[in-house]
Amino acid sequence: MGKKLSHVKPDGSVRMVDVGRKRASVRAATAEAIVRMNAAAHRALKAGTLIKGDALATAQIAGILAAKRTAELIPLCHPIPLTHVDVAIRLRGRDAAVITCTARCVGQTGVEMEAMTGACVSALTLYDMCKALDRGISVESVRLIEKSGGKSGPYRR
Amino acid sequence: MGKKLSHVKPDGSVRMVDVGRKRASVRAATAEAIVRMNAAAHRALKAGTLIKGDALATAQIAGILAAKRTAELIPLCHPIPLTHVDVAIRLRGRDAAVITCTARCVGQTGVEMEAMTGACVSALTLYDMCKALDRGISVESVRLIEKSGGKSGPYRR
Amino acid sequence: MGKKLSHVKPDGSVRMVDVGRKRASVRAATAEAIVRMNAAAHRALKAGTLIKGDALATAQIAGILAAKRTAELIPLCHPIPLTHVDVAIRLRGRDAAVITCTARCVGQTGVEMEAMTGACVSALTLYDMCKALDRGISVESVRLIEKSGGKSGPYRR
Amino acid sequence: MGKKLSHVKPDGSVRMVDVGRKRASVRAATAEAIVRMNAAAHRALKAGTLIKGDALATAQIAGILAAKRTAELIPLCHPIPLTHVDVAIRLRGRDAAVITCTARCVGQTGVEMEAMTGACVSALTLYDMCKALDRGISVESVRLIEKSGGKSGPYRR
Amino acid sequence: MGKKLSHVKPDGSVRMVDVGRKRASVRAATAEAIVRMNAAAHRALKAGTLIKGDALATAQIAGILAAKRTAELIPLCHPIPLTHVDVAIRLRGRDAAVITCTARCVGQTGVEMEAMTGACVSALTLYDMCKALDRGISVESVRLIEKSGGKSGPYRR
Amino acid sequence: MGKKLSHVKPDGSVRMVDVGRKRASVRAATAEAIVRMNAAAHRALKAGTLIKGDALATAQIAGILAAKRTAELIPLCHPIPLTHVDVAIRLRGRDAAVITCTARCVGQTGVEMEAMTGACVSALTLYDMCKALDRGISVESVRLIEKSGGKSGPYRR
Numbered sequence: 001m002g003k004k005l006s007h008v009k010p011d012g013s014v015r016m017v018d019v020g021r022k023r024a025s026v027r028a029a030t031a032e033a034i035v036r037m038n039a040a041a042h043r044a045l046k047a048g049t050l051i052k053g054d055a056l057a058t059a060q061i062a063g064i065l066a067a068k069r070t071a072e073l074i075p076l077c078h079p080i081p082l083t084h085v086d087v088a089i090r091l092r093g094r095d096a097a098v099i100t101c102t103a104r105c106v107g108q109t110g111v112e113m114e115a116m117t118g119a120c121v122s123a124l125t126l127y128d129m130c131k132a133l134d135r136g137i138s139v140e141s142v143r144l145i146e147k148s149g150g151k152s153g154p155y156r157r
Numbered sequence: 158m159g160k161k162l163s164h165v166k167p168d169g170s171v172r173m174v175d176v177g178r179k180r181a182s183v184r185a186a187t188a189e190a191i192v193r194m195n196a197a198a199h200r201a202l203k204a205g206t207l208i209k210g211d212a213l214a215t216a217q218i219a220g221i222l223a224a225k226r227t228a229e230l231i232p233l234c235h236p237i238p239l240t241h242v243d244v245a246i247r248l249r250g251r252d253a254a255v256i257t258c259t260a261r262c263v264g265q266t267g268v269e270m271e272a273m274t275g276a277c278v279s280a281l282t283l284y285d286m287c288k289a290l291d292r293g294i295s296v297e298s299v300r301l302i303e304k305s306g307g308k309s310g311p312y313r314r
Numbered sequence: 315m316g317k318k319l320s321h322v323k324p325d326g327s328v329r330m331v332d333v334g335r336k337r338a339s340v341r342a343a344t345a346e347a348i349v350r351m352n353a354a355a356h357r358a359l360k361a362g363t364l365i366k367g368d369a370l371a372t373a374q375i376a377g378i379l380a381a382k383r384t385a386e387l388i389p390l391c392h393p394i395p396l397t398h399v400d401v402a403i404r405l406r407g408r409d410a411a412v413i414t415c416t417a418r419c420v421g422q423t424g425v426e427m428e429a430m431t432g433a434c435v436s437a438l439t440l441y442d443m444c445k446a447l448d449r450g451i452s453v454e455s456v457r458l459i460e461k462s463g464g465k466s467g468p469y470r471r
Numbered sequence: 472m473g474k475k476l477s478h479v480k481p482d483g484s485v486r487m488v489d490v491g492r493k494r495a496s497v498r499a500a501t502a503e504a505i506v507r508m509n510a511a512a513h514r515a516l517k518a519g520t521l522i523k524g525d526a527l528a529t530a531q532i533a534g535i536l537a538a539k540r541t542a543e544l545i546p547l548c549h550p551i552p553l554t555h556v557d558v559a560i561r562l563r564g565r566d567a568a569v570i571t572c573t574a575r576c577v578g579q580t581g582v583e584m585e586a587m588t589g590a591c592v593s594a595l596t597l598y599d600m601c602k603a604l605d606r607g608i609s610v611e612s613v614r615l616i617e618k619s620g621g622k623s624g625p626y627r628r
Numbered sequence: 629m630g631k632k633l634s635h636v637k638p639d640g641s642v643r644m645v646d647v648g649r650k651r652a653s654v655r656a657a658t659a660e661a662i663v664r665m666n667a668a669a670h671r672a673l674k675a676g677t678l679i680k681g682d683a684l685a686t687a688q689i690a691g692i693l694a695a696k697r698t699a700e701l702i703p704l705c706h707p708i709p710l711t712h713v714d715v716a717i718r719l720r721g722r723d724a725a726v727i728t729c730t731a732r733c734v735g736q737t738g739v740e741m742e743a744m745t746g747a748c749v750s751a752l753t754l755y756d757m758c759k760a761l762d763r764g765i766s767v768e769s770v771r772l773i774e775k776s777g778g779k780s781g782p783y784r785r
Numbered sequence: 786m787g788k789k790l791s792h793v794k795p796d797g798s799v800r801m802v803d804v805g806r807k808r809a810s811v812r813a814a815t816a817e818a819i820v821r822m823n824a825a826a827h828r829a830l831k832a833g834t835l836i837k838g839d840a841l842a843t844a845q846i847a848g849i850l851a852a853k854r855t856a857e858l859i860p861l862c863h864p865i866p867l868t869h870v871d872v873a874i875r876l877r878g879r880d881a882a883v884i885t886c887t888a889r890c891v892g893q894t895g896v897e898m899e900a901m902t903g904a905c906v907s908a909l910t911l912y913d914m915c916k917a918l919d920r921g922i923s924v925e926s927v928r929l930i931e932k933s934g935g936k937s938g939p940y941r942r
Contacts, residue, residue: 018555175712489869
């Protein structure tokens with residue numbers, strides 16, 4: 001009940017919370033996004049993967065670049081010198097691509113937004129690459145899978 | 158069957174397709190994202206909305222700014238001088254926020270990626286604002302709702 | 315009395331207004347900023363100007379670059395393909411530098427924010443270059459000097 | 472008399488000074504900007520504030536985002552991982568809005584440019600939100616209010 | 629003899645030249661960069677290409693993204709809504725990779741800087757991908773290959 | 786023979802390698818780029834240098850700004866809070882400009898890409914400033930000159 005939206009001040013305005021007194025520690029977070037598409041798009045993506053990989057490579061690189069720019073996109077995120085970003089994409093069944101983004105830093109605040117942003121932008125890029133084959137593609141279930149480091153301790157969905 | 162991933166060349170590498178010969182016309186697209194959260198986060202957001210609106214304002218502005226930067230984030234998107242962007246957020250039931258992003262331009266290519274990107278980044282921002290109250294928030298169902306302008310004609314999900 | 319904040323919707327939320335139906339025309343705007351500093355900083359800047367010009371060149375270039383990025387900085391500004399930007403800086407009296415930024419485009423919306431942003435960032439850069447000599451430098455009177463093009467007609471302060 | 476423009480080399484060209492040997496310490500700075508507008512704009516802003524807050528929220532968020540991007544805008548500023556940014560806006564009298572931006576980091580160089588940039592861009596955003604009601608709005612007196620941390624000791628205007 | 633540096637004003641300061649009165653036409657430019665590396669790096673890149681393509685895909689995508697951001701990097705370049713960008717990379721002999729970047733727009737100014745920037749950043753990315761295998765890699769001969777559109781007529785090296 | 790492209794994973798996809806366990810140390814790197822131009826361009830640049838310096842100042846500043854944005858341009862580079870960047874340009878003979886960019890940081894990974902990127906973008910800017918006088922300008926021999934700090938020890942070409 002005493003819990004508050006952490007970025008909102010008593011007068012209702014917003015701020016980037018002060019993390020200057022937090023202890024620097026290794027922080028890691030992994031987020032996942034699922035892209036749902038029709039069979040034609042899935043087949044084309046799969047063929048692309050096995051032979052050349054470029055559509056998936058594009059989405060992977062877009063996710064890595066976006067994770068690094070999280071603080072420009074999410075207004076109240078702290079700029080974080082990430083020490084590691086990895087985006088993996090695997091095709092599942094006949095209609096899904098599962099994107100996993102892991103981010104790491106040594107710092108005073110967590111990197112879950114970096115992982116979430118990387119997964120989201122990678123998913124949007126897959127959408128862009130495949131939309132000529134299926135206008136009904138959707139990005140589903142972008143969510144945090146796990147998180148470690150910091151005072152609040154490890155989290156695993 | 159003859160359909161292809163439009164951004165992939167015969168040799169498997171990628172490109173930003175040439176839209177220089179397409180006719181300039183009014184293009185519009187609307188995308189939607191749903192953010193699912195627990196009751197505590199939803200209540201805090203709702204209280205915020207009715208009294209001050211700043212958490213929602215932050216998400217709204219983040220979405221507008223991101224829509225304008227789509228071509229920096231999605232590698233094969235064309236830079237587009239958008240003439241209009243609007244992000245609306247409404248709280249629904251006890252656990253959802255529905256984000257709708259509409260983008261418009263007068264140009265040679267569609268703006269669905271701009272609408273999708275605006276909705277996604279707005280959703281990520283809501284996640285960021287509320288994550289202190291619920292670590293299990295997810296972004297669901299980011300998808301195109303409607304689209305008009307261009308050769309392929311109007312689309313409505 | 316019926317006048318409204320143009321970017322605010324009836325429900326109080328914000329949007330990037332739709333300029334898609336406005337007529338494209340040549341738009342121009344000039345803004346001015348005055349940087350006030352102590353005599354030591356002014357002398358150093360003046361010596362720099364006459365002999366090498368680099369401190370002023372830095373401020374000039376920063377202003378030009380910033381004018382081009384206005385839509386990234388000011389949330390509800392439209393992205394505008396500027397056709398011209400010019401930043402001029404002249405030293406005045408013993409304690410002032412006057413920065414004038416002119417922007418132009420052929421488009422559907424005005425460029426006064428581009429001129430204002432260019433003048434402001436150029437002024438901040440001068441501040442940065444000189445702050446080792448005077449901690450009390452201030453940027454004064456950033457304002458629109460003139461504006462032309464568009465439905466509302468020419469304006470001159 | 473021996474004082475020099477710190478970013479200018481003996482040959483007159485510029486550089487980003489080397490701060491690698493400075494000691495990391497907590498650095499803070501607060502800057503202020505005043506936006507002067509007519510009564511109509513002030514009233515609209517005030518009504519907006521009390522009821523919905525969105526015009527002010529937009530300016531506040533723009534300032535926070537800009538503070539984080541200072542090193543991209545001001546050529547010779549060091550990239551700084553800010554630990555805190557706060558922008559507050561209060562309406563004063565019948566014609567002014569006072570913007571205060573505070574920035575903090577744990578680092579090797581001061582954050583006064585971050586505070587100045589945040590205040591300036593927040594002021595420009597207020598200008599943009601209100602310019603339909605008053606073309607003669609001006610940004611006045613952007614200046615450093617206080618600063619702490621670092622070798623040169625605390626400063627208070 | 630009457631020829632001048634086009635971006636330099638009579639007083640020696642710089643500007644983004646006014647292209648507002650130029651006629652909009654289809655503009656295209658192609659630039660080339662050669663990356664020279666040792667045999668080990670070349671072999672690894674080649675193996676990568678044939679089997680998976682990802683190192684080359686990364687460089688290709690980096691080039692496309694950079695071409696779109698030319699006006700942010702090159703101070704006096706105009707922002708240009710590119711209608712097409714393509715980066716191709718082919719391995720040559722035992723020690724070279726040849727990068728070709730083509731850019732196109734319908735606009736008032738040429739796109740050679742966009743082609744040059746795309747080629748350069750793609751080359752830098754290849755360097756980055758391979759530098760663990762060869763510290764002596766160099767980027768050679770970044771230059772314009774051909775150009776068309778605009779008043780000055782076609783150019784071919 | 787066991788050497789690998791460091792950014793490529795066993796499955797052929799790419800990642801930003803994890804530097805979180807590397808020891809923070811002072812890192813420095815210097816890169817060089819040579820711009821080759823005709824005598825007319827060289828003379829104009831030289832005249833400009835001696836009298837006003839602005840064309841060279843523009844290229845110098847563009848290089849400094851680009852070095853700071855390396856991680857946005859090169860997909861797998863880590864974001865690095867640089868403590869120092871310096872770009873020097875000297876005219877040589879009758880047809881060359883030699884650009885030297887030095888970058889420094891205290892961190893977990895090297896700064897050679899920052900030095901290379903600064904040199905390259907500075908060279909591209911010189912090209913842009915002079916291209917009205919010589920369409921055949923080329924950027925040659927962008928390469929690392931020296932590097933220090935980190936486990937692999939100092940390097941000097």
